[in-house]
Structure formats: structure tokens, C-alpha cells
Amino acid sequence: MSDLAGLKVVVAGLGPMGRDISRVFDRAGADVRVVDVSPEVTEAGLGKIRAEAESAGEAVSSISAATLAEAVPDADVFLEAVVEDMDVKRVLLAEVAALGRDELLVASNTSSLSVGEMGKAFGDPGRVVGMHFFNPATKMRLVEVIVGGGTSEAVAERARELAEALGKTAVVCRDSPNFVVNRVCRPLYYEAQLLVTQGVPAGVVDAAASGGLGHPMGPLTLLDFTGLHTHLGSSETALREFGDPRYRPIPLARSLVRSGFTGRAAGRGFYDYGTEKPRAAI
Ligand code: NAI
Numbered sequence: 001m002s003d004l005a006g007l008k009v010v011v012a013g014l015g016p017m018g019r020d021i022s023r024v025f026d027r028a029g030a031d032v033r034v035v036d037v038s039p040e041v042t043e044a045g046l047g048k049i050r051a052e053a054e055s056a057g058e059a060v061s062s063i064s065a066a067t068l069a070e071a072v073p074d075a076d077v078f079l080e081a082v083v084e085d086m087d088v089k090r091v092l093l094a095e096v097a098a099l100g101r102d103e104l105l106v107a108s109n110t111s112s113l114s115v116g117e118m119g120k121a122f123g124d125p126g127r128v129v130g131m132h133f134f135n136p137a138t139k140m141r142l143v144e145v146i147v148g149g150g151t152s153e154a155v156a157e158r159a160r161e162l163a164e165a166l167g168k169t170a171v172v173c174r175d176s177p178n179f180v181v182n183r184v185c186r187p188l189y190y191e192a193q194l195l196v197t198q199g200v201p202a203g204v205v206d207a208a209a210s211g212g213l214g215h216p217m218g219p220l221t222l223l224d225f226t227g228l229h230t231h232l233g234s235s236e237t238a239l240r241e242f243g244d245p246r247y248r249p250i251p252l253a254r255s256l257v258r259s260g261f262t263g264r265a266a267g268r269g270f271y272d273y274g275t276e277k278p279r280a281a282i
Pocket of ligand 1 (some may be wrong): 014083088
């Protein structure tokens with residue numbers, strides 16, 4: 001695919017999402033520059049991108065490490081996939097606003113936060129839009145295009161076209177906490193974690209839920225894959241914004257995160273990944 005040949009894209013944040021999204025843009029022919037918190041962390045992230053592409057039998061064609069100051073001034077698209085924390089995103093977007101061209105499209109991969117608020121932090125809300133990819137972004141087809149309070153119609157349309165040029169299916173959603181998919185899945189995550197705290201083994205919850213619902217993986221496996229810190233961030237957004245106790249995080253998730261057991265990437269979450277076959281840690 002080379003639909004996006006020549007498009008200059010900057011991806012900030014090289015967690016699992018930023019790494020996969022970079023590969024998705026690369027596959028479509030874009031020129032991708034990646035940025036994390038320091039040159040060392042960026043290089044390490046780029047190394048992981050290469051290794052992950054190789055183990056999927058793919059080659060990376062045009063992804064390189066850069067700083068914001070190097071990459072943003074001539075970029076067409078800036079996509080942020082940094083930690084799910086509004087303060088961090090706000091500071092980053094203000095920095096990008098000072099560097100970017102007037103035509104720069106600014107997209108956020110946030111899974112729960114207000115795109116309108118990010119637009120305000122950027123200073124030109126018309127150019128800021130949500131492009132919420134799903135994990136793993138290299139495989140999942142859906143992109144929620146989130147239209148913030150100030151997002152211009154032209155930018156929302158550009159984001160939709162961009163998602164489609166990446167081979168994705170775009171669904172345009174309102175800017176409300178957790179958007180659509182994560183909102184709809186919230187009761188599933190909540191009840192699965194509640195069952196565990198009530199003594200049902202994680203493996204039983206997942207086997208039953210995935211088998212009964214026809215999902216490719218159970219909700220606890222999915223949360224480990226997502227990263228419990230990211231999940232907790234989304235739960236906290238929903239609770240704060242709606243004030244409804246049914247969105248409150250289960251204390252177990254909080255204590256796992258505090259212990260550093262944030263899921264698969266950390267080696268342990270609901271499951272222990274230190275063994276050949278993951279086994280329930282709870
Ligand atoms: P993560 O928390 O694992 O990684 C975030 C990365 O951002 C880290 O490498 C960190 O060093 C970097 N970072 C932090 N501040 C930065 C800054 N100022 N500039 C550049 N890089 C910075 O995050 P993950 O899981 O990859 O998620 C990223 C975003 O995508 C979050 O907004 C999350 O809500 C969203 N998301 C996550 C999904 C998931 O399944 N994990 C699914 C869909 C969206």
C-alpha cells in the first residue's frame with residue numbers, strides 16, 4: 001500500500017500503541033518520524049518497532065527517530081500516543097503548536113480524554129481531532145474518529161480519510177468520556193475484575209467470557225494486553241466525568257498498578273508471563 005506516499009507523519013509516544021501506529025503509517029507509505037521523552041528512549045522504542053516488525057515478517061521502510069524540534073516544523077500530521085494523562089498531553093500539544101505549520105493536522109490516540117480540551121491546549125481547536133486506534137493497531141480495523149467541540153468539519157473529514165487510507169474502518173464519534181467502544185466494554189471489564197476479587201480464578205473468568213461471547217480473548221487477558229495503568233486512566237476519566245459509581249475502578253486494579261504489575265508488557269498483571277504459558281497470577 002502506498003496511499004500516503006510523501007506524507008510526513010510524527011508519532012509521539014512509543015508505548016505499544018505509538019509503535020504499532022507508526023508501523024501502520026509506514027506500511028501505507030508515509031514518512032514516519034518517532035519521538036519519545038528523550039533520544040535514548042526514542043532509540044529504544046525504534047529498536048522495539050524494528051524487532052516487532054521483524055517478528056511479524058515485515059520490514060520497516062521509513063521510520064526514523066527525531067526530536068519534536070526536528071520533526072514537527074515540516075510535518076503534515078502529528079499523532080500523539082503518549083501516556084493517558086491530560087497534563088502530559090496538554091504540555092506536549094502546546095509545544096507542538098509552537099513548532100508546527102498552519103496546515104498541521106493534530107490527532108490524539110487518547111482512549112478516554114477530552115479532544116476538545118486538547119484542542120484548547122493546542123490553541124487552534126479546529127485542527128485537533130481524536131484518532132483512536134485499537135490494540136494491536138497493526139491488526140485491528142477500527143479507528144474511532146473523535147470530533148471535539150472545536151474540531152473543524154474539514155479536519156474531521158481528513159482524519160476519516162486518513163484512517164481509510166491506512167486500511168482502517170472509521171467511525172465518527174462524539175467527544176464523550178471513553179467514546180463508544182471503551183464505554184460499551186466498561187461493564188465487561190468491571191464484572192470480570194469483580195469476579196476475580198470474589199474468588200473466581202482469572203483463567204475461569206476468561207475462558208467462560210471469551211467462549212460464551214465469541215471474543216478472541218477474555219476480558220482479563222485483554223486488560224493485561226492493554227496495560228492496567230492505561231485501563232485505570234480510562235476508568236478514572238469515566239468516574240470523574242460521569243460521577244457514577246458503576247465506573248469506579250476495582251481496588252485490585254489499583255493495587256496491581258501500584259505494585260508495577262501492569263500487565264503483559266511488565267511480565268505480570270492478572271496473569272504471570274514469566275513462564276512459557278501465561279498462568280493466572282490471581
Ligand atoms: P504507554 O503508557 O504504555 O506508553 C506511553 C509512551 O509515551 C511511553 O513510551 C512514554 O515514555 C511516552 N511519553 C510520555 N510522555 C511523553 C512526551 N511528553 N513526549 C513523548 N513521549 C512521551 O501507552 P500506550 O498503552 O501505548 O497508550 C498510549 C495512548 O494510547 C494513551 O493515550 C492510551 O490511552 C491510548 N490507547 C491505548 C490503548 C491500549 O490498549 N494500550 C488502546 C487505544 C488507545
